[in-house]
Amino acid sequence: MKKVITANHAVSHAVRLARVEVIAAYPITPQTSVVEELSEMCGRGDLDATFIHSEAEHSAMSAAIGASMTGVRAFTATSSQGLAHMCEMLHWAAGSRLPVVMAEVNRSLAPPWTIYTDQQDSLSQRDTGWMQFYCRDNQEVLDTTILCFKIAERVGLPAMLVLDAFVLSHTSEAVEIPDQGLVDGFLPGRKAEFKLDPHEPHAYGGMMNVDCWMESRWHLQNAMEAAVGIVEEEAAAWEKLVGRRLRPLLPYRMEDAEAAIVCAGTAAWTATLAVDILREKGLKVGSIGIWMFRPFPVDQFRRMTGGLEKLIVVDRSCSYGHGGIFAQEARSVLYDVDDKPEIIGVIAGLGGREITAEGLANEVENIIREGGDGLIRWMDVKVK
């Protein structure tokens, strides 16, 4: 069934279709309507889940973790400061290998106070052991949410689906909502390999000594590496069912491209429009949308960028003192590749500043014609 809904409500519908059993959340703009809608679904009986209104995000994540430990499917959602507040428990979820799924609505971190979008919040949690998926539109949000449960449960790691504040969260689009039967077939109930069980009681989360702690982290990295293949498998299976294609990287007009724009979230759609403008002008530019950021699709990235002259990486984040976070990733992944492109890092769209197709095309055209300038370039910033 097609419905005109916001991306936040697309999350709610996906969670309902996934038959999530425990939802623990604390409201924060712009995430609120995700859980508001879910609480109503629970209230109406459309979803048979325990809904826990926590006193803050740290507790929301803790409750989701506790629920997940008992073997049920658990979900939460947050944004910005809320995510930062969860930080300790993000590590806990991953270290306990729990398939908690979280919707993260990208909002800049204060201060200065703001509620608009950029990717600083989710990217500062890069090293927590969570898988991360960035969505470009409302349909992708719904599909990604369902996929996240499947992937997380197979890999045994938590997964975060990330969507832009307002540009997606509060904007309505037509979204195809799959039938329950279809989703049930794709995503059966969770079968936990280990769980808190009063009939088989074990202690979890205790001390691991120096003779085995490090091995637990070897397992974690191992799982992340295995996840790349699992994601591709599941995305292909989903595509077979619904006819919509998602892959770790989403290329656009890359066949004969000499330069490419790399970015994630709604900016990745904008980039395809910029590509069309640049192609009109005779410039052979394509774009690569990053859907899966963790684990990073290293091989796919190398393959897709091999032979390019220029890679323009657009970051809605900044690792202050260094540069854009995607740009760093690109540089490190391509460092030991022989025919690597010149990599130009562009910081854009912080704190919700709009990235327009024309503005981005203009920036890219300047870079191509005049050459990049070092590690970091600020697009659209007021300078004297």
Add this chain to the structure above:
Amino acid sequence: MSKTDFHIIPPRSLDYIHHGAPKPVAQMTVDEIPPVAISWGRTTVFKTGSWRNVTPHYVRRLPPCRAGCPVGNDVEGWLEAVGNRDWVEAVRLLIDEQPLPSVCGRVCYHPCETACNRGQFDGAVSIRAVERFLGDRAARLGVLPASRTGKGSSSGRILVVGSGPSGLAAAWTLARLGHRVEVMERAQLPGGLLRYGIPAYRLPRDVLDRELARLSRIGVTFRRGTALLVDGCLADLRHDYDAVYLAPGAAGHRSSGISGAPDGMVVGAIEFLKNVSDGTPPLPSPSLEGGDVSLSNSLINKKIVVIGGGNSAIDAARSALRLGADVTILYRRTRAEMPAYEDEVEAALVEGVNVDFLVSPVRIVENAPPLGSPPVERGGMGKFNLQCIRNRLGRPDDSGRRRPEPVSGSEFTVQVDYVVDAVGEYPDPAQLTPDGDEQSALAAVDIWGRTGIDGIWVGGDFSGADRTVAHAIGAGKRSAVAIDMVLNGRFDPSADGLLLGFDRSITVGRYLEGDLTAGYDNPEPVEVSDLNLAYHSHSPRTRLNEASPERRTGDFAEIAQDWRVRSVIREASRCFHCGTCDSCGNCHIFCPDGAVVRDPVTMELSINLDYCKGCGVCASECPRAAIEMWK
């Protein structure tokens, strides 16, 4: 690692987990080490119960509503039953402790609601209104209370003097316990102040009659129109009776001592109300008026002054208003000191009764011109001038209320046709026996109502400090149980196991079952701070609808309107169930050791002491204080 055989836990590790590690971790390969911290083997080996120094116990604690009810009603019990729509159980629980539920459901000053913990949350449960509904239902269905079954108890012959609520409660209890009970009543109809005092707009007489019918059905007999006045001595009654319960009320009339009043112009409030109840014109005396007067028109265009600040004053004033009079209450202190119940005062004011505070009447100044007061208004109402004086409040007296002191020079007069004197009643033992020694021996010596005369017991307004229907009933029940214990040779005046709450009310239900305890593990009433309010959500209190002041002052029809079943259930469902486990399972959910076990069939909860480490989380998460940590 291939894509398809990916496992979160290496399969071999699972074996280890269930059966214990086969070799030292140092010798394991990475694949043999599980990726998360899981104990090798089960945690059941850790008997965390050995850490415990306090132990949780499921307890029944006394709910404050019951502690506050002078009758000893099992309020929480019947609210629970109503919430479950179990009307049979609700009515049974009520009728086993309460002989006059429809009466109390209307006129009781509901100390239960004052004590109700919900009052400190979002408004007390409307307990009295639920009792009214259940009482009416019990009467309609003709439900009778449980009675003593089986042999082995002796049956006595008992005389009850006075058919007010106290006498009725004693008779009801003794009849249920298998005794032959005879109620002697001076008036023509039984009920005491329920019939001759409390006005019908608060307590319709057919409601009272229905409750009296139930007493007759359990074998109580009435001797009406017969006053007890023993020529010899009260002790002689023991020749004919095994025990005598005296509940003649407080029938002595106090006067405000207005001088100069012509005959019939000043009437006592009780007499006034009795006349209204009888259907005779309460005023005037024939010497003052000529012509035909009926009840309904007797006070039209009359100006009535009521003296006093108690409930009789308010009832007399509101009754006079319904008979067409213009009514003013004069009270010598301020509203804050008024002994009348707040709701009643408010109702009187809303209906149009005037109240003048800090005023005392002095005397009638017949035919004298008004002193410094406005000229006679309203078509010549007020034939007489009542001289009054203003007061100010001085130091507190014995009752703790500030004493009124007249302000000299503040005299003024008011116009008046009749004065209703409602300054108070007192118990008058002279109405029972002419013997002075016996009169003084009639004071109660303990809460059981024993007196200085063996086998003679007293209760109700005659002996009690709290003069309310519920206290009168409570006293009757308590003395009746004591009498039964005496007759069965097992009375111990110091044994208080059956006594409950602030007024030491007694549970007849438990006594009938052969129990000598009230059935609570902790008799301390649950306080609101004992509850975990986080688990209770707000919902506003519902009240009975009332006829508007304009409509209701035209007659004596009942003001309160019947409730619908839906409202009763909703209101009963607001009860917190203070101190009673309702199997909500919070303890089971929150116990960090999984030591609270729920039987999957009976849903009953219990504590597995092998693993309870005594942390007390169960007790603090219990919404209703039904778990206590004991040493």
